[in-house]
Amino acid sequence: MLSRIFFDHPRQLNETYFEHGQFAIRFAFKLLLAAIAATVHAVVPSLFERTASRIVADLYQKTHNRS
Numbered sequence: 001m002l003s004r005i006f007f008d009h010p011r012q013l014n015e016t017y018f019e020h021g022q023f024a025i026r027f028a029f030k031l032l033l034a035a036i037a038a039t040v041h042a043v044v045p046s047l048f049e050r051t052a053s054r055i056v057a058d059l060y061q062k063t064h065n066r067s
Helices: 002-012 019-041 051-064
Strands: none
Touching: 002 019, 019 051
């Protein structure tokens, strides 16, 4: 049961538990940066006009091309 919860998904991606965790933490950090950029853009529209969408597109490419 614990093996399934913690290790099956990383194995499907040919990663160790820690490699997968590192990828997920980097992903979360980039999402946080996108959220901050979008928030600043909401207040000052001339700032970070494409930053959030560029980060999201980059993250999509990185996850879409994994198997």
